[in-house]
Amino acid sequence: MGARGGGHGGAAVPGGGDGDRPALVLAGVEKRLGGRAVLAGVDLEVRRRETVVVIGRSGCGKSVLLKHVVGLMAPDAGRITLLGHDVTRFTSGEWRQLRSRVGMVFQGAALFDSLTVGENVALGARVRRRLPAGEESARVEEMLAQVGLHDIAGLKPASLSGGMKKRVALARAIATEPEVLLYDEPTTGLDPVMADVINRLIRDLQRRLGLTSVVVTHDMASAYFVGDRIAYLHHGRIHQAGTPQEIRESADPVVRAFVEGRSQGVGAAG
């Protein structure tokens, strides 16, 4: 495992592994929003069953990056390959087919507040008619148990705490049995204990279900804990990528300033 070049500009490709095709490849992805280049040539490769954490300052384009991976945004330039498909110019119909293999946990959980917790978890599978009606509630309980929740299927999301919402969102995402799971700021807004619970869940699910994960966060404790590799997004590019150890010991002043939480050295426009 190691960052290619160990330094500026390039995406890291871990050595070793089982040598199969990467689950996700972003090559030179560019996106302008409101006249500003949010992504200015992002190169990133994520292997199957690997967890890559994308870190960076607020507003640096991390969430935009995730939205490109799942087709909620299309790049202005560059190429995205997901699970062997070039999805750069996918139509919405093609996306709908591929999305059954991809899940996402949104920053604010994005639970459907008109539905109960159980209906939230069952919705994806129900619409695709994957579940016989009788098995639905058992499946919902099983998914909720996977994230450590019990007897809440009948509640509405509004009555849940922030941590519970995140866990329900996680249960909803894994209920469709995805191969790739994306997390947008999974620990933001949670107390340290709940953040640790979520981190352990991410790690645990990744191991048990063999998921490929991309986690976007600015929480370094979370990044070190869940990531097989960490990529630092800066000025719309992957500034450095490497193992948690390599990022922790990085000599790059910009990366060091970020991981140590110093306001000097990150760059004013970061």
Next chain:
Amino acid sequence: MADENRRPLLEEFPPEEILAETAKTGLAWVGRTILAFFTHTGRIGILCVRAVGALPALRIYGRQTADQMSAIGVGSVPLVVIVALFTGAVAAVQAAYQLEGVVPLRYLGGAIMRSVFIELGPVLTALVVGGRVGASIAAEIGSMKVTEQIDALEVLAIDPVRYLVMPRVVAAVIMLPVITVFADAVAVFGGFVVATSSFDQSPHTYVQALKQFFRFRDLTSGLIKAGFFGTIIAVMGCYYGSAAEGGAEGVGRATTRAVVTACVLILVADYVLANLFYRVSF
């Protein structure tokens, strides 16, 4: 140094330059407005086509559609009853005033019924329901948009048009005529109350006039109009809701736009449909 950097005063520009700049700004505004009009019209058109294309999914989303029918129809009943009752009562007073000395007052029931069936029932019901339902649809979908719930639907491979838009449009198209029939009946009853209490008309005379002047076509044209108004209300709510951006403020803006646009379009559609049905000015 400070003098070099100061912005020149308006008086320092030559008048022709000011005129040219003003014309350019005005022209740009006109251009932007026209462009925005066609952009919105095009997007609304696409949304309508996609909603129609989503109709086969009705069997999957039957429950959502039924829920919406209840919210749009049953939920609007109290408001519609009050509006219709007073509409009928006012129609009676106005008709009596206008008919006085021209037409015998025993035809009052007929005049009330026809104005209610053709115009007042469908249009006032649509405007009232448009305010209530259009705002609620835009606010709900707008909140879903700004809290990423629409994105979450997409990621779950659920088409938001099939799941959110189509059930609301279908429910509104079905329920607006139903509420309008109800409003028509209540308004005619409102007229009856005023006719019998204020104009000393016997119930029998009122009912006789209703029978004499009843045209099935008046009723059906009003109900067809109501179906169109239902489409306008639901599509505007869904369109502006799904275009909401920027948190609570954006949702508020979307809600206002949905209601205002729906109300204006209801009146425009009313005029167009009146021409189609009655050939007044075609």
